[in-house]
Amino acid sequence: VPRVVVATATGGPEVLAVVDEPTRPPDPGEAVVAIRAAGVNPVDVKRYGGSYGNPQEFPMRLGFELAGVVVAVGDRTEAADGPLAVADEVIGYRVQGAYADELVTPGFSLVHKPSTLDWASAAGLMLAGATAVHALDATEVGEGSTVLVHAAAGAVGLMAVQLARIRGARVVGTASERNHALLRELGAEPVAYGAGLLDRVRAVAPQGFDAVVDAVGSGEALDVSLAVTSSPAHVAELVVTPRARESGVLLLGGAPGADPGTEIRDRARPVLAALAGEGRLHMPVAGTYPLEGAAEAHRAILGAHPVGKIVLVP
Numbered sequence: 001v002p003r004v005v006v007a008t009a010t011g012g013p014e015v016l017a018v019v020d021e022p023t024r025p026p027d028p029g030e031a032v033v034a035i036r037a038a039g040v041n042p043v044d045v046k047r048y049g050g051s052y053g054n055p056q057e058f059p060m061r062l063g064f065e066l067a068g069v070v071v072a073v074g075d076r077t078e079a080a081d082g083p084l085a086v087a088d089e090v091i092g093y094r095v096q097g098a099y100a101d102e103l104v105t106p107g108f109s110l111v112h113k114p115s116t117l118d119w120a121s122a123a124g125l126m127l128a129g130a131t132a133v134h135a136l137d138a139t140e141v142g143e144g145s146t147v148l149v150h151a152a153a154g155a156v157g158l159m160a161v162q163l164a165r166i167r168g169a170r171v172v173g174t175a176s177e178r179n180h181a182l183l184r185e186l187g188a189e190p191v192a193y194g195a196g197l198l199d200r201v202r203a204v205a206p207q208g209f210d211a212v213v214d215a216v217g218s219g220e221a222l223d224v225s226l227a228v229t230s231s232p233a234h235v236a237e238l239v240v241t242p243r244a245r246e247s248g249v250l251l252l253g254g255a256p257g258a259d260p261g262t263e264i265r266d267r268a269r270p271v272l273a274a275l276a277g278e279g280r281l282h283m284p285v286a287g288t289y290p291l292e293g294a295a296e297a298h299r300a301i302l303g304a305h306p307v308g309k310i311v312l313v314p
């Protein structure tokens with residue numbers, strides 16, 4: 001019987017459990033995917049932690065992104081990027097319940113996985129990648145733009161740095177010292193976050209920034225963002241806090257009142273898959289865990305984990 005990870009109640013990672021759940025046949029427009037890897041994201045923890053939006057229902061399946069193999073296809077089912085058949089290798093985003101052996105999901109949630117991309121990287125590419133595309137589009141980053149990325153060595157930050165470089169932008173990124181070499185390799189100019197951040201950022205880019213992507217949501221990041229841009233409308237805020245709401249920055253994502261950017265993010269999927277398949281966009285894998293290790297994976301993502309995505313491998 002296929003296994004599924006569920007959150008059983010509001011709480012910390014200790015509320016996660018693995019249960020057996022038979023997979024139903026696909027309805028028209030749906031497919032069944034045998035999951036090879038599922039991306040772990042901070043939002044997965046926030047959803048059952050009690051702080052995220054409306055009251056939640058339990059047991060709650062988790063996981064918005066996956067990579068796997070199609071094992072059944074319903075009538076008139078197509079993927080977002082074309083026809084879909086059994087044995088196709090796919091990436092799923094945005095899906096509901098990727099932490100499992102199998103998932104029934106609408107065909108439009110799937111795009112084909114480039115054969116050059118391994119399962120774990122493919123599973124961790126889309127949520128962070130589509131978020132980064134949304135942030136760069138919303139702040140109109142293009143050739144010649146100067147962009148500041150807060151939390152540049154995080155999953156979203158790594159995508160924002162690489163995609164901004166592909167667009168021809170100059171990128172300054174904040175990260176811990178241990179991640180500065182990686183950011184330089186990706187073509188960004190690293191700056192350490194913490195006390196004195198504004199001075200260090202100004203020293204690197206005295207003329208200021210055309211755009212900021214904030215994937216940390218700290219008061220420090222917000223203060224710096226507002227100080228180095230000519231308008232809060234040039235700041236893409238991905239971690240919505242009460243202060244961010246008051247400041248007039250662009251609130252992006254699933255938080256109440258934020259712009260979910262559904263169309264932009266949907267359209268970004270085949271583009272991200274192609275770039276990753278060509279080796280122009282890399283999502284490093286920080287660690288892999290079995291389904292039974294979901295709680296450990298969540299503790300890891302809450303802490304100072306190695307660079308890249310944490311991935312569940314059923």
Ligand SMILES: NC(=O)c1ccc[n+]([C@@H]2O[C@H](COP(=O)([O-])OP(=O)(O)OC[C@H]3O[C@@H](n4cnc5c(N)ncnc54)[C@H](OP(=O)(O)O)[C@@H]3O)[C@@H](O)[C@H]2O)c1
Binds near residue numbers: 042152175179
């Ligand atoms: N709105 C949306 O649509 C959306 C989508 C995806 C994610 N998010 C949110 O964005 C955040 C990041 O997600 P992620 O997947 O990128 O997480 P992640 O991979 O766990 O990365 C977190 C990063 O934060 C950095 N960091 C920690 N404290 C910092 C500080 N005080 N200043 C600057 N950077 C700091 C760390 O950098 P070092 O290792 O260099 O210290 C780490 O690389 C989460 O809160 C997540 O929920 C929002």
